[in-house]
Amino acid sequence: MAKINFGGVEEEVVTREEFPLEKAREILKDEVIAVIGYGVQGPGQSLNMRDNGFNVIVGQRKGKTYDKAVRDGWVPGETLFEIEEALEKGTIICFLLSDAAQIELWPTVKSHLTAGKALYFSHGFGVTYKEQTGIVPPADVDVFLVAPKGSGTSLRRMFVEGKGLNSSFAIYQDATGNARQRAIAMGIGVGSGYLFETNFYKEVTSDLTGERGTLMGAIQGIFAAQYDVLRANGHSPSEAFNETVEELTQSLMPLVAENGMDWMYANCSTTAQRGALDWWKPFRDATKPVFEQLYNSVKAGEQANISITRNSQPDYREKLEEELKELRESEMWRAGTAVRSLRPERN
Numbered sequence: 407m408a409k410i411n412f413g414g415v416e417e418e419v420v421t422r423e424e425f426p427l428e429k430a431r432e433i434l435k436d437e438v439i440a441v442i443g444y445g446v447q448g449p450g451q452s453l454n455m456r457d458n459g460f461n462v463i464v465g466q467r468k469g470k471t472y473d474k475a476v477r478d479g480w481v482p483g484e485t486l487f488e489i490e491e492a493l494e495k496g497t498i499i500c501f502l503l504s505d506a507a508q509i510e511l512w513p514t515v516k517s518h519l520t521a522g523k524a525l526y527f528s529h530g531f532g533v534t535y536k537e538q539t540g541i542v543p544p545a546d547v548d549v550f551l552v553a554p555k556g557s558g559t560s561l562r563r564m565f566v567e568g569k570g571l572n573s574s575f576a577i578y579q580d581a582t583g584n585a586r587q588r589a590i591a592m593g594i595g596v597g598s599g600y601l602f603e604t605n606f607y608k609e610v611t612s613d614l615t616g617e618r619g620t621l622m623g624a625i626q627g628i629f630a631a632q633y634d635v636l637r638a639n640g641h642s643p644s645e646a647f648n649e650t651v652e653e654l655t656q657s658l659m660p661l662v663a664e665n666g667m668d669w670m671y672a673n674c675s676t677t678a679q680r681g682a683l684d685w686w687k688p689f690r691d692a693t694k695p696v697f698e699q700l701y702n703s704v705k706a707g708e709q710a711n712i713s714i715t716r717n718s719q720p721d722y723r724e725k726l727e728e729e730l731k732e733l734r735e736s737e738m739w740r741a742g743t744a745v746r747s748l749r750p751e752r753n
């Protein structure tokens with residue numbers, strides 16, 4: 407593992423230089439990697455592994471998603487199967503159903519986990535919250551996770567562009583003595599840029615916090631608050647949207663991604679820099695209690711409970727769609743649709 411200094415703290419990470427694709431292929435050459443589920447991570451991971459030269463099959467129930475798998479080049483009866491058949495054939499079972507659906511399918515998955523197979527997750531959820539999920543793997547299989555730090559859609563897009571999304575990995579159970587090698591090889595195989603080690607509990611608590619916080623929940627909350635204030639003070643929707651979202655995604659975040667926050671600041675006016683430097687701390691102080699509340703709720707298992715309860719209901723998809731529709735049809739995001747349509751590259 408390469409030792410890297412992260413802001414003064416030394417951590418060990420796995421890079422593609424020390425763990426090249428050829429090594430990953432060699433380690434997994436006799437494995438049948440069965441990707442169960444073809445939602446968001448399923449396509450990203452399976453297609454990347456297929457293109458990287460691994461022996462991959464997909465297990466997906468019949469329906470729209472199965473048809474998508476066929477369109478993506480998976481061949482029924484050869485590389486695409488009903489879930490049970492894929493579970494039977496696979497030696498590494500990638501459990502990539504939604505976290506709530508994993509509960510329902512667990513007894514079936516378990517019945518196919520014969521000695522020496524590996525059970526692979528992309529989240530620490532199922533095993534960490536075993537009291538609620540009932541997911542307790544048999545002792546004679548390897549259990550590990552590789553959790554790409556981003557959407558499966560980006561995992562695939564970045565792979566195609568020759569880039570790599572970072573992933574964490576963790577070993578929960580090493581029954582064969584090879585769990586670690588298998589896990590890292592899978593991490594390289596799915597197209598990770600580099601891999602950092604964690605454990606199942608830390609992966610799930612940080613992940614649930616991040617997506618509810620700055621990555622998804624908090625960002626929408628802050629956008630909505632600023633947009634509303636601008637609108638209440640007589641600014642037009644296009645002005646409010648541009649000043650709240652479009653400039654951030656199109657101009658400023660790419661600069662942050664490239665070289666950090668101070669670099670983005672340095673590429674803005676001294677007027678903007680003065681204001682941003684004065685205001686970031688009040689925003690930090692105002693939101694920190696909410697982040698603390700969030701983390702405590704995650705730690706107490708409340709967020710997992712909510713997710714399991716809500717996403718196990720038969721009409722959860724329709725309910726989610728209603729809430730997404732509410733966002734989509736809010737004035738701010740309708741203004742966003744219009745703003746995006748005016749990007750010159752869209753014409």
Ligand SMILES: NC(=O)c1ccc[n+]([C@@H]2O[C@H](COP(=O)([O-])OP(=O)(O)OC[C@H]3O[C@@H](n4cnc5c(N)ncnc54)[C@H](O)[C@@H]3O)[C@@H](O)[C@H]2O)c1
Binds near residue numbers: 466504553
């Ligand atoms: N979405 C992401 O980009 C992302 C990122 C990192 C980690 N993860 C983790 O990866 C795993 C998979 O997440 P996802 O977002 O790809 O899943 P998803 O919600 O897209 O669902 C995946 C599949 O589950 C199938 N499914 C749902 N209910 C089922 C049932 N009852 N029986 C059989 N199949 C059923 C669907 O057909 C779909 O193919 C989860 O553990 C998630 O936390 C997801």
Ligand SMILES: CC(C)(O)[C@@H](O)C(=O)O
Binds near residue numbers: 556557621
């Ligand atoms: C893509 C995310 C938010 O990082 C992932 O954690 C998820 O649950 O989809």
Ligand SMILES: [Mg+2]
Binds near residue numbers: 613614617
């Ligand atoms: Mg998540």
Ligand SMILES: [Mg+2]
Binds near residue numbers: 554555556613616617
């Ligand atoms: Mg995540």
